[in-house]
Amino acid sequence: MSSITHPHTIVHVTHEAVEKIGGIGTVLEGMITSPVYREAVGRTILIGPMGGHHFESPMRRLGSQVSVRYSSKDGIDTQMWGRRFRPLERAFQTPIAYGTRHYELDDGSGRVGEAEIVLFDLSNPNKMLLNEFKTRLWKEFEIDAARFETDWGFEEYCRLAEPAFYAAAALLDDEELPAVLISHEFMGMCTALKAVLDGKQFFRTVFHAHECSTARRITEHHPGHDTAFYNIMRQASEQGQFVTDVFGDQTSIMRHELISRAHHLDASLAVGDPTAEELHFLSPKMKASTVHLVYNGVPSLTVNHEVKATSRQRMDRWVERVTGRQAQYIMTHVTRPVISKGLWRDLKVASYLDPLLEGAGMTGLLIILTCGAPPRSYQTVQKMAREYGWPFNHRPGYPDLVGMEQDLYDVIKPFNAGHRAIQVVLVNQFGWTRQTLGDAADEEMTFGDLRIAADVEFGQSVYEPFGIAPLEPLAAGAICVPSSVCGCAYSYEHAARQLGLTPEDLPNVLIADYTQLEGDFTIPQLLDMTRDQRDVIEEHVAENVARTLFERLPRTDAQRTSLIETGQQISEAMGWDAVLRDSLLPIFDDLIARPHHTPHVDVIEQLSSGVG
Numbered sequence: 051m052s053s054i055t056h057p058h059t060i061v062h063v064t065h066e067a068v069e070k071i072g073g074i075g076t077v078l079e080g081m082i083t084s085p086v087y088r089e090a091v092g093r094t095i096l097i098g099p100m101g102g103h104h105f106e107s108p109m110r111r112l113g114s115q116v117s118v119r120y121s122s123k124d125g126i127d128t129q130m131w132g133r134r135f136r137p138l139e140r141a142f143q144t145p146i147a148y149g150t151r152h153y154e155l156d157d158g159s160g161r162v163g164e165a166e167i168v169l170f171d172l173s174n175p176n177k178m179l180l181n182e183f184k185t186r187l188w189k190e191f192e193i194d195a196a197r198f199e200t201d202w203g204f205e206e207y208c209r210l211a212e213p214a215f216y217a218a219a220a221l222l223d224d225e226e227l228p229a230v231l232i233s234h235e236f237m238g239m240c241t242a243l244k245a246v247l248d249g250k251q252f253f254r255t256v257f258h259a260h261e262c263s264t265a266r267r268i269t270e271h272h273p274g275h276d277t278a279f280y281n282i283m284r285q286a287s288e289q290g291q292f293v294t295d296v297f298g299d300q301t302s303i304m305r306h307e308l309i310s311r312a313h314h315l316d317a318s319l320a321v322g323d324p325t326a327e328e329l330h331f332l333s334p335k336m337k338a339s340t341v342h343l344v345y346n347g348v349p350s351l352t353v354n355h356e357v358k359a360t361s362r363q364r365m366d367r368w369v370e371r372v373t374g375r376q377a378q379y380i381m382t383h384v385t386r387p388v389i390s391k392g393l394w395r396d397l398k399v400a401s402y403l404d405p406l407l408e409g410a411g412m413t414g415l416l417i418i419l420t421c422g423a424p425p426r427s428y429q430t431v432q433k434m435a436r437e438y439g440w441p442f443n444h445r446p447g448y449p450d451l452v453g454m455e456q457d458l459y460d461v462i463k464p465f466n467a468g469h470r471a472i473q474v475v476l477v478n479q480f481g482w483t484r485q486t487l488g489d490a491a492d493e494e495m496t497f498g499d500l501r502i503a504a505d506v507e508f509g510q511s512v513y514e515p516f517g518i519a520p521l522e523p524l525a526a527g528a529i530c531v532p533s534s535v536c537g538c539a540y541s542y543e544h545a546a547r548q549l550g551l552t553p554e555d556l557p558n559v560l561i562a563d564y565t566q567l568e569g570d571f572t573i574p575q576l577l578d579m580t581r582d583q584r585d586v587i588e589e590h591v592a593e594n595v596a597r598t599l600f601e602r603l604p605r606t607d608a609q610r611t612s613l614i615e616t617g618q619q620i621s622e623a624m625g626w627d628a629v630l631r632d633s634l635l636p637i638f639d640d641l642i643a644r645p646h647h648t649p650h651v652d653v654i655e656q657l658s659s660g661v662g
Contacts, residue, residue, distance in 0.1 A: 057092025058638055059229040061218045061253070063210075063238030067098030067167050068113040068151075073346075074234050074260055076518055077321075080347045081634075082163035083153050084626040090635050093166065095221060097214045097241070099206055100147060100169040112149050116167055120148040123171070134220040142179060142213040145171040157349060157498070168217050172209040183212055183244070191243055191311050198304045203236075211240035219252045230638055232256045233315070236263060239308040246314050254641040257312035258319045259341075261515040262328035263305035268297055270389050274579030275512035276535045277587055280324065280565045282576045283331050293331050296573065306332070313339035316641055319634075321346050321516040322537015344633045345541035346516045347626030350618070351525040353502055355611045358526055361502035364492045369415055371490040372442050373473055377415035379407070379603060381506040382528075384519050387422040387454040387478075392533065395510040395562070397465055398588060399531070400472050402596035408471035410600075416474045416508075418462075419482070419500070423452040426479050431488040441477045441487075451478065502526040505603065510562050511536055524558055525621035527614035529602055531595065534563035545623040557602045558617045562595045564588055 066075035081087050082094055112118055120131035122145045135146045146168065153163040184195035187208075198204035222229055231253040233242040245253040269279040286296045293300060300306040312318045313335040319342050320326035330337040362380075369377055381400070385391045400416050407414055426434075430449045434440035444451050444459050451459055455478045462474045479486050482497040501523045509520025509532040516537035521530050532539045539561045546553050553559065564587065571579075604610040622628070 056225055058090055058635075058642060059093040059095070059222065059226040060091050060638070061095045061097060061229055061231045062165075062234060063097045063214060063232065063241045064234040065098055065237050066234075067096040067169065068101065068116075073516070073518065077260065077346055078165075078234075079153055079155065079163075080349070080626040081630065082165055083155050083161035084163075084347070084630055085161070086627045086630040086635070088163060090630075090638075093226065094164070095218060096151065096165050096167045097210075097218060097238075098167075098169055099210055100145075100171045112147055112167060112169060113151065115153070116149040116151045118147065118149040120146065122146060135217065138213055138216050138220065141176065141216075143174055143176045144209075144213045146213075146217065147171075157351065159352075166221070168214070168221075170210055170213050170217075172206055175209045179212065180209060184208065186247060187240070187243065190247060191314065193243075193307055193311065194301075197302070198307075201304050204304045204308075207237045208240045211244045214241045215244040215249060219249060222252060228252060228254050228642060230254050230256060230641060232258050232319075233312075234258050235260050236305045236308040239311065242315055243311065254317075254644070255315040256317050256319060256641070257309065257315050258321075259309070259312075259325050259329055259515070260321055261513075262325050262332070263309055264293060264300060264303065264332060265325075265328035266390065266513050267303065267305075268293075269513045272579075273581040274576065274584045275392075275564075276533065277564050277567075277584045278576045278579040280535055281567060281571060282573055283327065285573055285576075287327070287331055292333055292337070294333075296577070310336060312336065316340075316644075317342055317637065319344045319637070320537075323540040324535050325515045325537060342633070342637050344637070345537060345544070345624070345629055346518055347629045348518060348521045348524065348538070348541070348621050348624040350621040350625045351498070351502065353526040353614055353618070355607065355614060358502050358610070358614060361499040361526075364495050364499045365503040368487070368491050368495065372439075372475060373415065375473070376413065377473075378412045379414040379505045380503055381414060381416040381508065382419065382500060382504045382523070383416070383508040384419045384500070384522070385509070387420040387458060389454075390511055390513040391420075392510045392512045392564075393418065393420070393458060394461065395533075395564070395588060395592060396508045397461060397474065398592035399508070399510070399562075399596045399599070400474065401465070401469065402593045403600060404469045404472045406596065406600040412471065414472045416472060417477060417500070418458065418474065419477045419480065420455070420458070421478050421480045422455050423448055423478070425481075425486070428485050428488065431479065431486070435488045435490060441479070442473075442475055444476065444478070501528075504528045506531060506599065509533065509536060509538075510564070512564075514538075516541070521559075521621070521624070524617045524624075525614075527558075527604075527610055527617045529558060529560055529599065529613070531560045531562055531599065534561050534565055541624055542620065545620055545628075548623055548628075549619065556616050556620055558613060558620060560595065560598055560602065562591060564591050566591065 119128045148168050151165050151167045155161045187193040187195050231245050233239045242255045245255050272278050310332045317340045326341050329341050383396050426449045459476050462476055466473050482500045484491045484493055504523045507523045507528050507530045509517050511533050514536040520532045521538050524530050542559045543553050
């Protein structure tokens, strides 16, 4: 039974304070709009750098969803916030903007939330105070800040640390102590370490590992990718070895240097089982530290057979207009065009699935939705569609193929020429509306139609700490195919057990395990694994995945309805409400309940008499 008698105050240090850019923003949005979170958390404070400090409008600096309460640059002070912020601004030479951000999910669920937001202009800091803090980072944590000063990813968040700490403390009332201060990824680590040094009376510090940067870098760059790395890590861990023992010195890597100091904090959160393993693999001190497993929440759409049929009709019309043919099965992969997503594996599976579908008189379409360039206008996509049949056909160079889009299409084009039952369409434009797709899409078409209509969603990543996107169509009855190194695969298995089921009872998720090896490999052999060796393993796994997927594909409306029902059941058990209630909030309760004996220091008075 929790002894907490007042709502929590949670401070999030993140680069996505103003807008949702990627995974962390999605996590914050899902968390803050959950009624379970809102009931337990009285105040949410988001802290980050003022990326648009040069903008003239405060609304552009803080975002369109923010009500501005204070901005020294603009002379705005609605309720005498300057009494709290001006001493900080003078001491650190960092103008502050403060407001309230409104959250509302765009999935029709009606979920809303609110967070305070504090941003700092870090363009001209007090160098003396900054250098004193960097010296403390070296003396207390052996972080060589001078080594990374030319890396803005480090320098920006090092500059943020002290003003962010004092601003958060200045906003707290005595009855809110202690608050939980969360470093989302490496970006908040300097702020969290400042709190470890000087703020134990204010904060319980947490590192939220949305990934393990060290593991990501090694996995992406090794030709054996996940097939090599995870087998190396598990063998080495059994032998009492750590990442530097196997992969060499990592001290020149800024992100490694920051996240490997997370053992100084009160706790770490890992979004998936592999991420927890990776954190423990960083060092003996990290292995001995507290790492809690807290999965991300998965969106749960409200879908029935009729809703799916409506979306499918819209998608079928688009498919025929774009490809000139129909497809019984629509497979999708919505992702960024980066190596970690393992997009080539989708084509391997599709290649083995093609003869199985053809033999059964069936057809399929794989839609890869990914974009590595600025958005194309409606007029541009219309012109490309008219001139050469975009997005089924492509041409090199912007406004069409850019970077890895070109590399991907270079594989897709011969695939389409060599396969009959399955074709692949590369849609290199995020969004799923007539505005983004052109007139091939119905006027009513939305991104929700793509997710709801899908029969299969691929997510066979080589590195994926969690992977919300690969499970987004789960509630709509899609068969989701993540790789075994995705945290969401473990979340799915955990949710099934919570429901008293085994993963085998639920056909909705098919886990592709590209780490399985035939025979014994030593660590030196795995370190020397080549792309060709990995390719042989991938071919074998892809063939098995294709065979199992073919068996699970629904043939009747009754089977489709059954997949929707089980998808709804499992996605609800994996949603943010369940994650918060069963995992995250009990951790906050425990951290806050720990005794704190140091009296609350008036930070304004402290700043007036000298910082540090």
